[in-house]
């Protein structure tokens with residue numbers, strides 16, 4: 105690692121949410137990720153930075169990208185890795201979260217990466233166990249590493265995010281990606297708007313320093329980067345939209361809308377995509393889209409988070 109990131113540490117022992125981290129923390133993670141991105145593009149992609157560190161990946165909710173990305177990041181850093189998934193575990197027999205984690209920690213674990221459906225589950229754990237906790241998504245609350253990899257990917261495209269216009273489109277109400285993105289982008293000095301149907305935008309969202317736009321075409325014309333979110337049908341216990349067809353008509357990002365703009369914008373999506381609902385294949389697979397770059401950058405950003413948090417133990 106370079107001299108600059110070798111001696112700096114994060115202000116927190118855990119990554120519970122972007123809300124709890126400083127803008128200096130975020131910048132340090134993004135700078136460190138740049139160094140790890142070089143590492144994972146070398147013929148020998150592995151470094152010994154986390155040798156003798158053991159990490160438990162605990163997923164109480166489904167995941168493709170985040171789970172694989174963390175596991176790969178850990179292995180690239182030479183950590184020992186164990187994986188836990190709630191399906192097929194003793195959670196199904198009624199074991200509590202704290203008992204489950206304490207049993208796993210008794211096997212001498214240094215870090216826990218966890219996805220859990222309950223907002224605040226990681227905060228709760230951090231008060232009861234002695235290891236680094238990394239939030240890989242807690243219900244509708246935060247998904248900090250997604251926001252960090254999104255910010256990293258945006259910076260690659262448009263440079264310093266200060267003063268850049270970023271719109272987050274879609275189901276803001278149920279999205280942990282939206283909340284973490286808002287905290288992260290505001291801390292990096294970006295201008296942030298949210299756009300979606302009124303039923304899917306929390307009434308107090310302006311208190312976070314963002315503007316609201318209900319007209320997708322105006323939002324696209326304003327932005328440098330559009331981060332398109334998935335409609336989270338699994339988190340909606342009532343119907344917030346008349347139909348997916350109507351949603352796609354008013355809030356779907358499609359080629360016609362992009363072609364009408366008089367400038368290039370960057371299109372992002374955290375995945376998984378509902379093709380034909382919030383975004384069409386013509387846009388998701390176009391030259392405007394950096395969706396797969398986001399996934400690539402996720403490994404480098406997660407390596408940076410793991411490396412920097414492991415260092416907090418040594419100080």
Ligand code: CP
Nearest residue numbers: 167168169170374375
């Ligand atoms: N973006 C994201 O969190 O994807 P997964 O649910 O597949 O991890």
